[in-house]
Amino acid sequence: MKSRVLALVLVLVLTAGLLAGCGSQPASTSEPSSTAATGTSSAIPKFKIGLPWWTSTDPSIVSIENNIKTAVEAAGGELVEIDSDMTADSLIDNITELISRGVNGILLMPASDSMLPTVDEMCSSAGVYYATYFRDILDQGIKDQIFASKYYAGGCHEDDQQCAYDITKSMVDMGVKNLCVVNIAKGDTSSDLRDAGVKKAVDETGINLLNTTYSITTQTDMTKTIESYIAAYPEMDGILLAGTYCDAALPTIEKALSDHNMAGTVKVGRIDWDTTMGDYFASNSFNVAYGGQFQIDPMLSTMILINAVIGTPINTDGSPCWLQTNYLKLTSKEEADNFVKFFQGDLPIFTTDEIKSTMIKFYDPSINADTFKNIIANFSVADVVARHQGMIS
């Protein structure tokens, strides 16, 4: 009897709660009452930016998060992070939750083009701006639809195909004739573009592309893959790490090569930088890296979003601010060490004051898309070193 009464009470409470949820109006975001356009207010209204993010202790991932947080807080906003595994299903759930938490804007790295119309529908219904980072939109129909959306602020992306082409050519110039590749999951826009870039370079130069393995996320799997390459392809003389979500990927590859006395013999290159490159450059077991976009792309994407949220969009004609950031090239220990010190330290690549003076249109109405393009054009390891030399001991 007692348990039946208890069950009935619990069911009634849950039902009441569900009906309250069903009956509620869609979450109306408290859009900041912006007077920025007229410049009559002296302070940016409060706002919240939502960020689906995955937990990692990898310094590269941590530095991305730090740069985004600095950007948001420089404008006086709050960053609301929510754990995500960055799959399409997870991101949709994340967006639902962020909207219910009353964010004014959402920054996301889309898992695929096909999820973007769904994202647009959700954000447009809720009146929430959104921006993308790290990803181009390859499907022209989807791109046209998203670009026409009032709530798509824009975002940054890289020319992954050109990057993969350039790094493959670099490795060919170093003498590589038989190349194995490791890439992120198929279907991911960056993965597909990097595949295309590698293929283009391989076709032009006539080298052999022996194998490509996708979606390696653990060190164990990385070790097995490299050892499989070594066993299956004795002629292999180059490994390109075109992309991976595996922590400590480069040390894992170097260890596997070293165990088979092939470190230094097999040329190793990677797209996306990490903290371990310097030592391997010094020992000549690592040869070329393209990256540097980890920090600049999300930061600028965040600033594009923030400017839209606070009522001062970068483009005044209603079109999204769509920027391409460059891949930077590293080939020496000194450059790699500077990268670690100035890109992955506690100081972000742009300080709060630098952000306020060059990226927030509320404070300088002359800021436009060309301003951001100049920032991109001037951005390099040397640029960050020059600006922050005295700030880091």
Added chain:
Amino acid sequence: MDSISEERKRGKFRTREFLANNFSFIGFALVVVLFEILTQGKLLGARNMMNIFNDFFTIGLGALGLIFVMSLGELDLSVGAIVGFSAAIGSFAADASLVLILPACLISGLLIGLMNGLLVSRLHVESFIETLAMSFVIRGITTFLLNGTRGIGIAMRVFDGDIIKVATFAVVAVACYILYEYTMFGKHIRSVGSIAEAARQSGVPVEKTKLLAFMLCGLLCGIVGFFCLVRACTASTKTGNAFEFSTLLAVVFGGMPLTGGWPVRFRSALVGSVSMAVITSGMSLMGLSGLTQQIVQGAILIGVVTLSFDRRNAVVIK
């Protein structure tokens, strides 16, 4: 006349029995109260209730299917893979016609369930091993078929509406409840889960019962696959990832005995699913990282199994 100590023992036994019988409700109430306090009242806010329902919806459907399989004393670790595969097949069916998406998802789930059932019931492969192996096979096939991700028309998002999902869950839950509690099939399942040989000697079609339970579980996973597909309008190789862990945790937290049989209560699926959705939502509102959430969920699983496992009735040698 009983001595005072014997009366006290009887009292303690009744309390322990009450706790054991109502473990799922007590756990649910504790979880709600705890997270409502820790989230400073945000947990049961109107907006968050729909987030909890969205979490609960897919896990709940999966748990409803798992109840039938686990009541047999079996396991189905392929539920996540079935969800992903169904969504993938649905995305291909969308190329022909949007109307075909749901039937394609249901049939693909049903067929995988049929395979699981045949292998377990006819070939007597241990369900833990069989369904684990099946999950690898299906994941591989899904990856091969999708070669990345596939999208469907955004018009299908209409099926992601709150009313449709609430109605769907209510209909499926009621149907499963009737099937489990009021039909011979439901009674057969628990008989087989208790002592299969005795059930067989009593005329229960053991193999057919197992087959149908796995098929039903597969069918419900097909429904989950459909709703996953229309939610994101995308099928990917990651659809249904870790779903088996979430549903297993849900039914165990709901008080499901791992040994199956007559002690199984249908409410385990519902109460456990809601509890897990509340825990997930609460941890997210608190801003706990993914790693911390995993640790908490793992600790809950260990704790619940330790507290609720009935050692006295566990069959050591069959």
